Amino acid sequence: ELILRDSTAYTPIIFVLSAGSDPTSLLKSLAEKVGQEVEDLSLGAGQDVPATLMLEKGIRSGNWVFFANCHLSISWMPSLEQLIESYCNGKPHKDFRLWLSCMPHPSFPIPILQRSLKITTEPPTGLKANLQRLYNNMTEEQFEKCGKPEFYKKLLFSLVWFHAVLLERRKFGSLGWNIPYGFNFSDFSVCENILCLYLDEYEEVPWDAIRYLIAEANYGGRVTDNQDRRLLRCCVNQYFSEDVLTIPNFQLSILPTFYVPDDGTLQSYREYIKSLPTGPDHPEAFGQHPNADMASHLNETRILLDTILSLQPMTAQAGAKTPEELVLDSCAQLQEQVPKPMDLEKISKDNEHNSSPLSVVLLQEIARYNFLIVKIHESLIDVQNGVKGLVVITKELEEVFDSILNNRVPQLWGTAYPSLKALGPWVRDFLTRIDQLRQWVDEGVPKVFWLGGFTFPSGFLTALLQSSARRNGIPIDHLTWEFIVMNQEESSIQVYPKEGAYIKGLFIEGAKWDYDNAHLIEPKPMELTSAMPIIHFKPVDKKRSMKALYAAPLYMYPIRTGSRERPSYMLNVDLKAGSKDPNHWTKRGVALLLALAN
Known part of the structure; x- marks a missing residue:
């Protein structure tokens, strides 16, 4: 409302989106509150003509126009810039407002940003904050709209908890989700309507239909990983079951603090949420082991240290070796450690009468590792010659130089198999891999x-x-x-x-x-x-x-x-x-x- 008060028909308003945020419902609620009609359009391929017509209509009639997800139609943004410039030089209706939402994008037109008011909506962090946000935005009419309030209120709290858990599991990295999905308020809103509709339409609670629509059709529509989908089904089966309705204060986790409150008023639910502990959430609230928190902190620390390392100056202190000298020493050591390629031709002849699938695997693995060995030796020689000024340092060689200096595995070497190891452990691991193949060749399977x-x-x-x-x-x-x-x-x-x-x-x-x-x-x-x-x-x-x-x-x-x-x-x-x-x-x-x- 404060932004609306400061805006005019000549100043677009941009929502700068972050993962999990969706301002659509908030904007529509504001429009309803001030008695304004809002037309919205989610931008994407082929939406430029409808968007232009909608904008022209809004300028004439004084309606609000909301273009969502501008980052999905970034090629049309220069045209939108010209349209904004055009109507700002004219006389748009005094009640007209142009609302935009966009993820940060380097190609978004700077003139639109300079002319606009900017709003960023960060999703709340923590289970309590997520629960409070959803219940504080809920009206008495929404809370009492279902014809079976004794069922609806409990399942609604389960849905709110389910939504908060899905969002907050992202902080655990791969232990939470394989892929961090952008679940948002629209997902919750649709499922809330599904709950109300199916409870009103059926005499008995259609559990299978509700679970399917929540876990597969709605929230599950964002999930692309099979293991994440299994986790989603697991959560839905726990939070949407007959036990939620029949067991008083149904426990949502092994922590006694979190449970589904008994039937009450909207204010009583808000009071219960307010009584929940503040501060970092215990991992057990999500079904996680306490170690999951430590894994998350270690990952954040590793990212921080990598960033600090990348900002270090490439100069040497007085009396210390220069970066070039350090890399030359490392290259010489690596050349001694990395073995020569195996004799694939001889090994193939020795196995020419062995057509077993495992023999084929052995020959293919030797061929791949030989290719990597040759690539390592060639790049080490080229880097040394580049440092000495004998060859031109290409972008590829510069990356190898920087990686060796910072004890990282060069991208050129990481194509044979994936690894997150630093250069030293990676080389030891690589030599162990070669030893397994040599042992297979020399001693048999x-x-x-x-x-x-x-x-x-x-x-x-x-x-x-x-x-x-x-x-x-x-x-x-x-x-x-x-x-x-x-x-x-x-x-x-x-x-x-x-x-x-x-x-x-x-x-x-x-x-x-x-x-x-x-x-x-x-x-x-x-x-x-x-x-x-x-x-x-x-x-x-x-x-x-x-x-x-x-x-x-x-x-x-x-x-x-x-x-x-x-x-x-x-x-x-x-x-x-x-x-x-x-x-x-x-x-x-x-x-x-x-x-x-x-």
């Missing part, structure tokens, strides 16, 4: 494989399925995996498995494996990841159905989304859930990793 040592681990698993399918005369499409966690050390395994392979080197994040009882347990404080025992990946024709199994997603490295070119997700590994329900581990974000960041 390993009894235990390090799955994380392959550039293309999914190809290795497919080769295991192909071998089993050929051996047993079964179509490969009929095979699936059975996972047997071995309580043995690698040195004690002396024979090959009849089917599949023994896999070592996996890590678990968000939980821990109980070696004595062979099931998942809670990790110790500060134990963010832990090593898994050897697992037998066994191809089977028909999988035994067992209850209390948690399907733990297996990722190549800690960035669970991977990249567009190289997804990180591989498959789900079934692990015994122990005394906890599998949904408990789903909310914990428990996953297996082939490699860590350190």
Whole structure:
């Protein structure tokens, strides 16, 4: 209202959007309050003509015009700039206002920004702040609109809590969501109407329909990752069930503070929210382990330190080595450490009569690592020559120089397989990968494989399925995996498995494996990841159905989304859930990793 008071027909008003914010409902409420009609249009491809007509109509009639998501139609913004310039030189209706919403974008026209009033709407942080915001914006009419208030009020609070939990889980990084989604007030508003409509229309609560519309059609419409979708279903099944209506003060988490209040007035719900503790939310409120907070803080600290490191001056103190000298020393050491390529031609001849899928995997892996070895040696030589002034320093070589100086892996070297390790640990890891292949060539097929040592681990698993399918005369499409966690050390395994392979080197994040009882347990404080025992990946024709199994997603490295070119997700590994329900581990974000960041 203050912005409206300061504005005129000649000054557009821009909402600078942030993740999770949507000013549409607030703007419409303001228009209704002041008795003004507002026409809105979400911009995008092909919306330039309708937008122009809507703007011209608003200028004449005095209506408000709201163009949402200008960043999705950035190519039309110069035309909008000319339209604004045109009507500002004329005489628009005194009641006309142009409202815009846009994410920050480098190509947004500066003249529009200079002419406009700017508003930024940051979403609240914390469960209490999110609950307060939604209930404070709720009117008595909205709160009492349903014909079954004894059901609606409780489920409405569940929906508000559900919305707040989805937003706040983003702070836990990959333990919260694989992808940080921009859920906003529009999602909540639609689901609120769904609750009211379905409760009024049906005599009994249609739980399946409500859960589907919330988890799949509305909030789920934003979710693109399968593991995130599983988490969303898990939350919906907990917060929208018969227990919410039948159990007094239904607990929303294991913390006694958070529950669904009994039927009351809108003010009583506001008072309950006001009584909730302030300050940082306990991770258990989201179904997370306390370690999740530490993982989030470590990630933020790492980003801060990387930023500080990038701002360091590229000069040397008196008596210290210059950056060029440091890089030359590092290049010389790396050249000594990185081995020469393996003799692929000789290895191929030795295996020419071996047409097994695993032999094909071996040759493909050697070819990829040989290519990387050659690339490393060539770039090291070029950097040294560039520092000495013998060759021109290209942008690519400059990136290699900066990376070696700052102990990072050059992008040129990171194309064979994804990794978050610093340069020193990455080189040690790289040499271990080469050793596994050399040992395979010299001593035959390993009894235990390090799955994380392959550039293309999914190809290795497919080769295991192909071998089993050929051996047993079964179509490969009929095979699936059975996972047997071995309580043995690698040195004690002396024979090959009849089917599949023994896999070592996996890590678990968000939980821990109980070696004595062979099931998942809670990790110790500060134990963010832990090593898994050897697992037998066994191809089977028909999988035994067992209850209390948690399907733990297996990722190549800690960035669970991977990249567009190289997804990180591989498959789900079934692990015994122990005394906890599998949904408990789903909310914990428990996953297996082939490699860590350190």
